[in-house]
Amino acid sequence: MAVKRRDNPEAEMGFFDHVEALRWHLIRSVIAVVLCASFVGVFYDFVFDKIILGICSKDFPTYKLLCYLTQKYNLNGGICIDKDIPLELQNLAMFGQITLLFQYSLIIGFVLAFPYIVFELWRFIAPALSETQQKKTSLIILACSFFFFVGVTFCYFVIIPFSVNFAVNFTISSKIKNSFTIDNYIDFFTVMLLAIGAVFELPMVVYFLSRFGILGAKTMRGVRRYAIVVILILAGIITPSPDVFTQCLVAVPIYILYELSIFIAARNDKRREREGIVSAM
Numbered sequence: 001m002a003v004k005r006r007d008n009p010e011a012e013m014g015f016f017d018h019v020e021a022l023r024w025h026l027i028r029s030v031i032a033v034v035l036c037a038s039f040v041g042v043f044y045d046f047v048f049d050k051i052i053l054g055i056c057s058k059d060f061p062t063y064k065l066l067c068y069l070t071q072k073y074n075l076n077g078g079i080c081i082d083k084d085i086p087l088e089l090q091n092l093a094m095f096g097q098i099t100l101l102f103q104y105s106l107i108i109g110f111v112l113a114f115p116y117i118v119f120e121l122w123r124f125i126a127p128a129l130s131e132t133q134q135k136k137t138s139l140i141i142l143a144c145s146f147f148f149f150v151g152v153t154f155c156y157f158v159i160i161p162f163s164v165n166f167a168v169n170f171t172i173s174s175k176i177k178n179s180f181t182i183d184n185y186i187d188f189f190t191v192m193l194l195a196i197g198a199v200f201e202l203p204m205v206v207y208f209l210s211r212f213g214i215l216g217a218k219t220m221r222g223v224r225r226y227a228i229v230v231i232l233i234l235a236g237i238i239t240p241s242p243d244v245f246t247q248c249l250v251a252v253p254i255y256i257l258y259e260l261s262i263f264i265a266a267r268n269d270k271r272r273e274r275e276g277i278v279s280a281m
Contacts, residue, residue, distance in 0.1 A: 025120040032116045037109030044101055047108065052189060055161045056085040062157050087168050089182045100182060107190055111152065115145045144204050151200025155193050158249050159238055163192070196238075199254065206261035210268035217266035220258075231255050 040047055054060060058081060067080040091097050110117075122141045126134050168178055209215035220227070235251035 022124060025124045029113070029117045029120045032113040032120075033106065033109045035109075036112040037105040040108045040112075041101065041105040044105070048104075052104070052186075053087070055156075055164060056087045058082055058084050060161060062161050081165060085165050085168050087164065087185075088179045089185055090179060091182050093183075096182070100186060104186060104190075111193070114148060118145055140204070140207070144201065147200045147202075147204060148197045151197040152193050154200070154253060155196035159196060160189065160192055162249075163188075163238070192238075200257060202254075202257045203261045203264055207264050207268065210265035213272060215265060216269050217262050218269075220262045220265055224258075224262075227258055228255065231258065 055062075058064075060081075063081040067082055069075065070080045091100075093099070118141045122137060126137065167180075171178060206215060206220070210217070231251050231254050232247070234254065235247045238250050
């Protein structure tokens, strides 16, 4: 569909008009990231002490909740972390902490600005869509942002705390001391947040695949047993702790996402049948 110029709706936009429009959308997105990063940089002490390193405190909400449930229901096999995690971090580079400040301010700035970045993407493609398509697309963008932030939140409150606790306390010899560099910790923190945020986009990925007939609900139901095995393996990799309860905390939400994806695929299959389109799978 041809895109109309905003200053002249009757005229179609050429290639360079598209490039110019995209350039300004990118510029506004970068500005949003920089503004959010600047906000993070101003309050860097709170961000690093209370958020990034806050998971090492015994007062972290996840630990307090688990201790409460363990005591209330007398769970002998429950998990109760009632003391601070003895995490030792080292900076081994000259001006390393300054570099870290700028680096992680930009990363958190990107996460905070993610909804606006997606909004700018929607503004770029909206002129090429009909009014009905624009409404559907706006809902899809909201759903993408929602699943991403749910994944980031789940990772921060569940996956990272248990992973760090296990990594700090696990040792193969009493003569080996666990001491990590701040770069190693931040890299792990960042990769986990973004990776789990991406994993939680599974329903949206399935939505698009099923919308174009590439993947159907029948196929997903047929491989459900294999998917469960893969999910359990993935949960074991994400949470290296041998505790089954911790692995279930990760596996159950991912399995729920899989079932939600089947539901979404089924709805798209029915829509394609009504439209007379035969699915590939």
